[in-house]
Each structure stands twice: as structure tokens, then as C-alpha cells.
Amino acid sequence: MIALFLGALGAGALIAWHMQRRPLPPLALSFARLLPEPRISAQKERRFALILPIASVGFWLRMLALMAGMAALLSIWLDLRGIAQPGVALRLVIDTSDSMGVLDDGRPRIELAREVAASALVQARGPADLTCVELITVAAAPTAPVRLKAELPLTPLRAEGASVAGLLTAIATPTEVCAPTHVLVLTDHPAPPGLADRTADGALVIWAQVGASVANAGLQAMTLNQPGLSGAESRLAIDLTLHGLTTAPAVLVEGPGFADEVIPVASSSREGLWRAEVLYRGTGTYTATIESPDGYAGDDRLRAEVLVGTVGAVEWRLTDLAVPASLAAGTGDALVVARLDAVTPADLDRPVLLTYPGWPGGASGAQVGSFLPDPALLGALNLDVLEAALPNPLQTPLPTGFAPVMVTEPGNRPILARRISPPGLIVPHPQPGAGAPVDALSTVIFLSALADLLQGGTIMPPQTWLGTSGPVAQAGLESDTARALAPAPEIRFDTAPDSRQTGGDLFPLLTLLMLLCILLERLHALWPGRRTRTNAV
């Protein structure tokens, strides 16, 4: 832009220079001695002649020289723009997650990181010109860049876990504060494999890991495993990982009315994962604690609020059918098993298994119509047998929220219906003793529906890690404090050109052209026979 401005200015000045009307030299007459006294002219000589000097060879040569010079400047400016800035603009990315408080020879890792950062600032202010410093702290997420005007501020730790992804995001964060030429990352994470040496903007990335390896066992999760119709007991599982340890420490599990110390066992599903299990004692607050001290305390205490009732408890209202022995009686949120015509609207707000009188008799002349693929409900059925002894469809409208799973043909009347939330099924009432195949068909459909609604599984209740000074978000991410400390990187600030150079091949050629034009212009002006006071300027 400056080159263009200078070029326009120079061109204007050149045109003005050539449009000058130079005053003619005084006229010398050989007979001037004999001239009478002349009259002084009233007309002043004009300074400029408004005629463009397009016929002047000298003008075009000078203009060409000017253009070549400006183009040379422009090319070198474009090159310089691609070269590293003359000074160093430093971005500090400091990990302020909870694990940066882990002690290393009695000093927290964050302090080590601050030392490295301060040393880097001193180094950057030395031989290089430190033009700008900006700071990004990273815990669960990176903060916005802040320009540092004085010394490095205290960077308090945040009770949050951090991942490498957050650090990488901070490295690449676009900013209006500085255009960083160097990015210094200070964290207890090792550099991820394949980390690029430079950012997309060309800034040099220096990853400095701080903190020596410290062995640690960290609680990762607390899950509730429910068995369903199997009759097994629900259990609470506490997962923990070991870093730098070979044996898992005992875990103290406290819940509603109990406190058990459990020795975890190695999990077969994942290497390094250990699991401690206790019987589930109903809804309430459960806390798991690793009592033996280790490297990082933030992940040693995990609290979960379990609000899930005991799976397997039902409110059985079918008087003609005995409740299965593995099921316990329940109320409240327990599954309601009842006839469709005997439930209240309040019952419909709970998980329900409802029956209607589909047998005996059955739907004569009807066939299985459209049905949805519902393996949990239909997987055990032989549809040919079902079609041969098809039950009567439901004669009343389906309750709100229920949709047909299978209908009759013709008539499109529902035989089976399902509701997603809260879970609910409507099936024909079981007919034990009705004879084959109705006995078998009705029993299979009913028990399939009951097993589906009582299906067990793994539930992860909301949980919180409790550090020494309060809750720590995602402390499980910080458990690995036993990572090997990588060698300290070479922190060097130079302003050598980087790979963004765009090439400066045109500069010498343009400069040569400019000089050639100047030479030609001089030769043209001073050529014998052309040398006059006017054009040899």
C-alpha cells in the first residue's frame, strides 16, 4: 500500500516536473547595445504548461524507472510480509487444571510452569525484540487471550480437569491481541504425537512439559448395574485407574446406612482399569474414597447421587396370575402390571404392562396385518402359529402415547401396542391352561413384554469428584500424573525467515530495470546535439 502511494505520488510529481514551464534564459542580442529602452512586459511567465509530456522520451524513461522502482519496493514488501516479523510475539498457553497442583519436590507444577514462562520471557526480551505477549490459560476450556503488559501474572489453578484437546485449541485460537510468532505451551501433559512444529499461521510451537512422574490411583466412575428378570442383585461398581502403581488401593464405599472397604480387582475389559463393587442399597448418596495417599488427591473421592429404584419390583394387580418369584413388590415408580380396563389415569403415568381379553375365541377369519420389527416383543413368536390362533384385537381406543406394534388384517385393529416413555406395553391377557397353541402364545407374549419392561442395565448416576478444597470437575482426566517427563525443549527465539517466504526473485530484476532506465534517460538527455538547457535537467 505504501509502495502504491509512493508510486502515485512519484508519478504525479514527475508529470508536474515535466509540465513545468522553465523560464527561458535571458536573450542575448549582439546588437543589444544599440537597442532603445524596452517596455517592461506586463505579462508574467506561466509556471506550468498544461500539456501532458507524452511526447517526451525522457518523461517515459523516468516514468518507467519510477514504476520499476515502485514494483521493486512492492515485491520486497511482499517478501518481507512473508518473512517472520522483526520481533517476537509470544503466546503463553499455561495449563491451569487441577493436576498442575501436584507437588514435584515440594513445589506445585504450576510454579514450575511459571518459572519456565518467566525464563522464556527473559530470553525473548534479550537478543530478539519482544513486541507482544499474550496469555491463555487452559483448564476444562481455554480462556480468551489476554495481552500481558507487565510481568507474568499469577495464574490460579481451576478445579477442573483438562484434556490435550483444550491445549491444542488454545494453540490455534485466532486472536486480535497479538499475531504470535511463537507459542509456548506449559502443561503436565506430554506433547501429543504428531504435533506440528508450526501453527497454520506459521508460529513456532514449543511444548514444554513440567512435573516429574508421580504414581497415582484415580477414581474414574461409579455405575449401577441392574440385573433385570435374572433375579440377581443390583450392584454398584466403582472404576479406578492406576498410574505408576501395580496394586490397587482399597476403596471405602459409603452409602445409605452402610460403609464398606472394598479391594478393587483388575477389569478384564480394559487394561489398567480396576473395579470395586458393592451391593446396591437403594436410592441415596454413595461416596467412594481412596484412603491411601497418592500423587493426586483430586480424584480420590467420588460422590454419586443414585435416584434409581430397585429394578425387579412390580405392582402386580393381576389376580388370576401369580407374580413371578424373582420379582419384588414395589410401589411408587415400580412397574404396574394390570388389566387395561382396571387402571387409572395416574397409573398410565407410570411404567405399565396392560392386558386386554384377546383370548379365548380369537379373531376368526383375520390375519396378521402390518407389524413393526420389535424383537423384544416378537422375537420369541412364531407368526404362522400366531396367525392360526390370532387373538381378538383391542376393541377400545389405545391410551394416549401408545402406538400399535401389530394390527389385524382386515380391520387394522391393534393386537400389540407400545409406549416409549414412560415405558408401556399392551398385550393380550395370558391364558394359562387354555390349550395349545393359545396357552403358549399368550404366555410367551406376556412374559416377553414383562422381561422387556424389567430389562436391567448399567446406569451412570450424576457424580462429582471431591478434592481437598471442593468439587473438581472431570478430575478423572487428571489421574495420569505418572507420565514420563519429556526432556525440556530448546526454547529459542529467533526471527529467521520461516517457510512462508514467497520468493524475491523479481527484486534484482526490477532494480536493474530501474537503473537501466535512469542510464538511458541520462544518455538520451546528454546525447550530443540534444543537450540543451531544457531537456538535460
Place this chain on the structure above:
Amino acid sequence: MKGAFPDLPLSDRELDRLQFGLRRSVPSEGLGSHLRRKQGQSLEFREHRSYQYGDDIRMVDWRASQRMGRDGPQIIKTFEAEERLAVAIVLDLRPAFRLPVDAPKLLFALWTALALCELVGREKDDLILGTVFGPEDDKPLLWRKGRALREMRKVAERIWSMPEASLEGVPRARTGALCRKLRPASVVVVLSDMLFDDPDGEVGALLRAAQLRRRELLLVDIDSIPAEIADATAASQSRRLATVEGRPFGADPVELDTPLFDGAMAAIDALRATRHREWSQGGMTWHAPVRWPDRTAPAKAGFDAEQAAEAFRRIFPTLPVLRNLLSRGALG
């Protein structure tokens, strides 16, 4: 016009043709202000006349005297005197004589001097070259028996390359040495524009002396005034005038109008008339001025050496001074 001194535009062949043409058209005897020939000791018979007191007795023609009778006068036989003619060329070296810039009058004068030297030298006559308004140490040069042919060119180059004196100063004439060099019965050719100031009459005295003792004065008046006026008015109607020979014009542009130049021409005519009266001693021939540079239209781009040479080739053969010299036998 700068640079090296341009060669004489006339070749030897052109000078031969010119000399031949002049001999055919101009009678070699009986013209001119003075008779060159006089009684002498050559073998060329002049006349018989009566013996007078003082005549050499050895010159008596006894046979012719006997035919006059016993009481008749003694008759003596006289012969023509053989005398080498001296041609003096006088150059005006005023700074203003180097004007106009593109075709200096000095160039025409030097070329004319060179051509005359070539013609005079062929007859083995002596040549004297002198200057007026020249440098203080400039002395007249004398070449005998046509030896000026080789030297004149160097002198012309030296004069041409002399550092230009300021136009503003009043030139001073130095003629004493030249006056002493003038020989009797010589021809003095003055190449000038005759516009110089002569407050102490030095130049006038020289020119008057050039007409005494059977000398003949030929004035070649080189007139560049019309060309200078045409060039000046073609370039601009108003312009600053340079101080020339002590005449200042101030720093303001002046009107280059007709009254200005008419006034100058009137003053010049008056000056010529006055000088004709003052200088004429009976042996002066002042021909009409020679127009230099001779061009039909003002040349804005200047008058280059080639154009000047062409103009000289056209003008020189028509110079009346050639006929005057031929009549004195200077050109053969």
C-alpha cells in the same frame, strides 16, 4: 554552436573553381584604389621617358636617345618593380561576435579568413592575421610566401576554442601592434559586424591607417541582426534580455515588439553612416552587409553545423571582397 571547430566547408576543388571564375570575370588591372605596380628592377619593361635628375645613368637607353637627335633629351628605359602583395585579415573577437548562439558570426569570419588564406597563399603572398578586441597578449601573426596555409587552421581552432568572455563586459580594442605590422601597399580585410563601441577611437585609427600608404581597406560587414530578430520574436513576445557589452536591461521580461527593433535598426543605420564618414580616407570599401546566418525562416530547433556550412558555401563566392582582392592581384 559548441564543440570542435567545424572544417572549412569549401574543398580545394571548389576554391579552384571559384578562383578560375573570378579571373574570367574580373579585370586584373586598372581597378582598385591604388596601383600596385611601380617602377622597379625587374625584367618586365615599363616605359621610356626622359632622363631626370637623379635617375640612374645605367638606365639610359642609348639607342633610343640617339634617335632623339644630338640636342634631344636622354631617354631612359624603365622596368616594372616586382613587389609581393601583403594581405592583412583583421578579426573581431568581441564576445558579442560569438552571437547568435546557433550560428556565431565568428564562425563565418573564421571560415572566410581560412578561405582567403587558401586563395592568397596560392599566390605566395604574405598574410598578416590580427585581431581587435582580442586577448591582451594576442599579437598579429605574419606568414610569408604563403606559409600560412598550414598554420591558419590551427589559429582558427585556437580562436574558436578560446574561453568565452562575459557578454556583460565592455570589450576593449587593442590595435597598436597590428598598426605597426601593416605594410605599405597591402590590403586590409576587416571581418566584423561593425557594431562595436569605439570610445577612444582605436579601431577608427587602425582603419584609417589601413588606407594610407597605398593600402586598401576592405570591410566585410557580417550582419546577423535580421536573423536574431526573427529568432527572438518567434520564440516569445516577451523575454528577459541579457546584459551585453555594458548595456543592462534589468530582471523583468521586456516586450520584443516592433518599436524596439525598429529603434535598434535606426540606431545601427546612423552608426554605420557616422562611421563611414569618420573612417573613410579614400581607400575604404564598405560593401553591403552580409546576411548571416542566411536562412529564410527562423529555426526553432537551431542552426546546426551542416546548415551553417551550406549557407557559407552559398554566401562566400558572392562576397564583393573577392573581386577587390582579385583586382589587386591577390588572387592571381
